[in-house]
Amino acid sequence: MNTWFSELQTHNVSLGLKIEDVLWREKTPYQELAVLQTEAYGRMLVLDGAIQTTSLDEFVYHEMIAHVPLLLHPNPRKVAVIGGGDGGAIREILQHTGIEEAHLIEIDERVVDASKRFFPDIAKGLQDDRTHVHFTDGIAWVKQARNFDVILVDSTDPVGPAEGLFVPEFYQSIYDALSEDGIMVAQSESPFLEPDIIQRVINGVSQAFPVTRLYLASVPTYPSGLWSFTLGAKKALQLPRQVPLKTRYWTPEIQKSCFHLPVFVEELIR
Amino acid sequence: MNTWFSELQTHNVSLGLKIEDVLWREKTPYQELAVLQTEAYGRMLVLDGAIQTTSLDEFVYHEMIAHVPLLLHPNPRKVAVIGGGDGGAIREILQHTGIEEAHLIEIDERVVDASKRFFPDIAKGLQDDRTHVHFTDGIAWVKQARNFDVILVDSTDPVGPAEGLFVPEFYQSIYDALSEDGIMVAQSESPFLEPDIIQRVINGVSQAFPVTRLYLASVPTYPSGLWSFTLGAKKALQLPRQVPLKTRYWTPEIQKSCFHLPVFVEELIR
Numbered sequence: 001m002n003t004w005f006s007e008l009q010t011h012n013v014s015l016g017l018k019i020e021d022v023l024w025r026e027k028t029p030y031q032e033l034a035v036l037q038t039e040a041y042g043r044m045l046v047l048d049g050a051i052q053t054t055s056l057d058e059f060v061y062h063e064m065i066a067h068v069p070l071l072l073h074p075n076p077r078k079v080a081v082i083g084g085g086d087g088g089a090i091r092e093i094l095q096h097t098g099i100e101e102a103h104l105i106e107i108d109e110r111v112v113d114a115s116k117r118f119f120p121d122i123a124k125g126l127q128d129d130r131t132h133v134h135f136t137d138g139i140a141w142v143k144q145a146r147n148f149d150v151i152l153v154d155s156t157d158p159v160g161p162a163e164g165l166f167v168p169e170f171y172q173s174i175y176d177a178l179s180e181d182g183i184m185v186a187q188s189e190s191p192f193l194e195p196d197i198i199q200r201v202i203n204g205v206s207q208a209f210p211v212t213r214l215y216l217a218s219v220p221t222y223p224s225g226l227w228s229f230t231l232g233a234k235k236a237l238q239l240p241r242q243v244p245l246k247t248r249y250w251t252p253e254i255q256k257s258c259f260h261l262p263v264f265v266e267e268l269i270r
Numbered sequence: 271m272n273t274w275f276s277e278l279q280t281h282n283v284s285l286g287l288k289i290e291d292v293l294w295r296e297k298t299p300y301q302e303l304a305v306l307q308t309e310a311y312g313r314m315l316v317l318d319g320a321i322q323t324t325s326l327d328e329f330v331y332h333e334m335i336a337h338v339p340l341l342l343h344p345n346p347r348k349v350a351v352i353g354g355g356d357g358g359a360i361r362e363i364l365q366h367t368g369i370e371e372a373h374l375i376e377i378d379e380r381v382v383d384a385s386k387r388f389f390p391d392i393a394k395g396l397q398d399d400r401t402h403v404h405f406t407d408g409i410a411w412v413k414q415a416r417n418f419d420v421i422l423v424d425s426t427d428p429v430g431p432a433e434g435l436f437v438p439e440f441y442q443s444i445y446d447a448l449s450e451d452g453i454m455v456a457q458s459e460s461p462f463l464e465p466d467i468i469q470r471v472i473n474g475v476s477q478a479f480p481v482t483r484l485y486l487a488s489v490p491t492y493p494s495g496l497w498s499f500t501l502g503a504k505k506a507l508q509l510p511r512q513v514p515l516k517t518r519y520w521t522p523e524i525q526k527s528c529f530h531l532p533v534f535v536e537e538l539i540r
Contacts, residue, residue, distance in 0.1 A: 006286065012309035016276065016284035039282035040463070057462065060532070192327065192490045193310070218488060218496040218532075220462045225495010226488040249532040257527030262330070262488075262519040 005036055005044075007051050009223035010193050015051070017041065017221075023118060028110040030161050035118045041221055043118055045086060047111070047156055051221045053086050058122055061187075061227065062088035063250040064217040064258065069150050069183045069231055070096050071240040071255060076149040077101070080177075082138035082165065084154030085111030091125035093152075095245050102131045105142075107161055109135045139164045145177035153186035158197060166197070168204040171232065175208040184209070184232045191216070191265045192224035202269045205232040213237070214269055215258040217249065228265075275306055275314075277321050279493035280463050285321070287311065287491075293388060298380040300431050305388045311491055313388055315356060317381070317426055321491045323356050328392055331457075331497065332358035333520040334487040334528065339420050339453045339501060340366050341510040341525060346419040349373070350447075352408035352435065354424030355381030361395035363422075365515050372401045375412075377431055379405045409434045415447035423456035428467060436467070438474040441502065445478040454479070454502045461486070461535045462494035472539045475502040483507070484539055485528040487519065498535075 006016045017038040024035040034046040042055030053061070066089050070076050077100045081089045085106035093102045104126065106112055112133060115123040125131055134141060142151070151174050158166040165186070174184045188201040198214065206212040209232030219227045240255045261269075276286045287308040294305040304316040312325030323331070336359050340346050347370045351359045355376035363372050374396065376382055382403065385393040395401055404411060412421070421444050428436040435456070444454045458471040468484065476482040479502030489497045510525045531539075 004284070010310060012288035014274070014286035016286060018282035040280060059534075190490075192488075216488075218462075218486075218494075220460075220494035220496065224488075224490035226490065248534045251530065251533055251536075253527070253530035254532065257523070257530045260521065260523035260527045262524065263521060264329075264518045266521075 005038065005046070007049060013193060013223060015221065015223070017044070024114060026110065028108050030108040033110055033114055035114055044221070045114065045119065048160055050157060052156065053088060053119070053122065054221050055119065055121070057220050058088050059247070060217050060219050060249045062092050063247050065089050065152055065154055065185055065187060065229055066092035067245060067247070067250050068215060068229070068255060068258065069152070069185045071243065072233070072237050073150055073183050074181055074238065074241070078148050079103070079150045079152070080105060080145065080148050081152045081154050082142065083156065083162065084152065086115040086119060087112070087123035087126045089152055089154050090131055091122065094125045094128055094130060096243065099130055102128070104131065104133045105138045106133065106135060107137055139170055139173070142170070142173040142177050147179045148177050149179055149182060151178060151182070151184045153184065155187060157189070166200060166204070168207045171204045171208040175232070175234070178234060180234060182234045186230050188214070188228045188230040190222065190224040190226055191228055191268060192226060194223070195268050198228050198230070198268060201230045205230050209233060211235070211237060213259060214261060214265065216261065216265070217258060275308065275316070277319060283463060283493060285491065285493070287314070294384060296380065298378050300378040303380055303384055305384055314491070315384065315389065318430055320427060322426065323358060323389070323392065324491050325389065325391070327490050328358050329517070330487050330489050330519045331492075332362050333517050335359050335422055335424055335455055335457060335499060336362035337515060337517070337520050338485060338499070338525060338528065339422070339455045341513065342503070342507050343420055343453050344451055344508065344511070347371070348418050349420045349422070350375060350415065350418050351422045351424050352412065353426065353432065354422065356385040356389060357382070357393035357396040359422055359424045360401055361392065364395045364398055364400060366513065369400055372398070374401065374403045375408045376403065376405060377407055409440055409443070412440070412443040412447050417449045418447050419449055419452060421448060421452070421454045423454065425457060427459070436470060436474070438477045441474045441478040445502070445504070448504060450504060452504045456500050458484070458498045458500040460492065460494040460496055461498055461538060462496060464493070465538050468498050468500070468538060471500045475500050479503060481506060483529060484531060484535065486531065486535070487528060
């Protein structure tokens with residue numbers, strides 16, 4: 001059978017993936033959730049028609065959203081992930097031996113359930129003793145959170161439930177929830193296809209944080225294949241710590257070179 | 271009107287682009303050539319259904335295939351491009367002030383004609399006094415070429431007319447055509463979607479050249495968005511020369527960091 005999934009990545013760009021099977025499909029209280037078996041990228045989690053994660057390329061995004069800020073923090077012990085219900089960021093965070101608490105704040109319990117069932121390798125950190133899962137709204141949760149070392153915003157696109165995760169007030173709440181060496185990272189879309197979102201996130205984060213940086217990674221199932229992450233820090237960044245990590249994308253060299261931006265991206269955020 | 275172009279990038283991955291117009295379409299002696307006006311990426315050259323270049327992202331590929339090797343050569347004066355009939359690599363080569371001869375060896379004259387007509391900004395170097403265009407088979411041409419400083423293989427995918435540009439004998443011919451400090455670069459497809467092609471090119475180039483390196487760049491309209499280039503050098507590579515260049519992707523930092531490969535790519539070519 002010749003069956004394809006197609007994601008409208010922007011109004012004029014689409015990615016098509018041949019699928020072997022539709023493994024799950026449901027309407028949650030927040031969004032439409034589907035799990036598909038693709039030929040090229042293995043299992044794939046789709047929310048409201050947008051690819052969130054696939055078995056074969058998830059390592060890029062999860063390693064890069066987690067390790068880059070954790071290695072720039074002098075001693076991360078208490079970390080939170082807003083969104084990221086698949087658990088991939090938590091899995092990577094737990095590689096860092098100093099971690100005492102890893103909190104996942106996911107609004108949609110069904111995403112976590114689907115990940116545990118269909119993506120056990122991605123979700124495996126959710127069973128760890130150090131992991132605390134909160135099924136609640138990330139915006140409200142951050143307002144009462146305090147003394148976190150690192151907070152990651154592993155959100156969907158800024159439409160639907162994630163819209164409030166792309167506004168300056170939210171970044172200010174994250175600032176207040178961080179301890180004095182605190183660092184945040186938010187996924188901030190593609191410089192090729194969504195330059196205005198990068199500008200919005202950079203501007204919002206820099207209103208709250210004295211240090212703001214952008215870094216990039218190649219995620220083939222995300223629009224354009226080039227993805228950005230916006231980092232905010234309360235203090236000047238030190239050289240990254242060197243710790244052994246089991247990775248498939250991240251290397252000590254990429255820790256530094258991911259901040260070396262193409263000219264057109266530098267111009268975008270200047 | 272809601273009209274889309276779709277490229278089957280592999281047998282199970284496709285990229286769709288909304289188009290405004292079909293500007294040109296012809297069957298040349300070698301391939302099917304089309305020029306489309308896309309909404310997201312501007313004008314686009316398509317050969318046998320595969321995207322070759324677009325107005326809005328061509329700068330990445332052309333800057334990266336040209337500047338990286340030219341800056342690693344101590345004094346490039348005589349350079350050749352095999353394929354690359356759009357002229358984009360030639361345009362970038364001509365930014366280097368020491369260039370005396372830039373040769374383009376394109377089998378299909380209709381590609382050059384279409385580029386001059388529909389992509390004047392990309393093709394502009396083809397009118398330069400230093401440029402020599404040869405409408406002939408690249409494999410035969412390289413066999414008689416001598417004393418080139420840098421040779422770039424700016425080919426289509428290894429099906430159809432470009433098949434002979436992906437075999438060890440061809441890389442040996444390039445070695446023989448290069449002077450003693452000579453460097454070659456060949457585009458070598460996507461590490462995510464065509465790992466076997468990268469391995470084939472790396473193996474072939476390393477049979478002829480004592481120094482072989484792989485580097486990467488983000489090209490959104492190429493499969494997976496992450497593209498590889500295989501570099502072969504006759505001598506150990508020196509630090510890149512520093513010269514002023516007008517670029518939109520390449521920077522002096524990217525000149526170095528493009529060689530910092532993700533773990534899974536390192537494993538692929540080990």
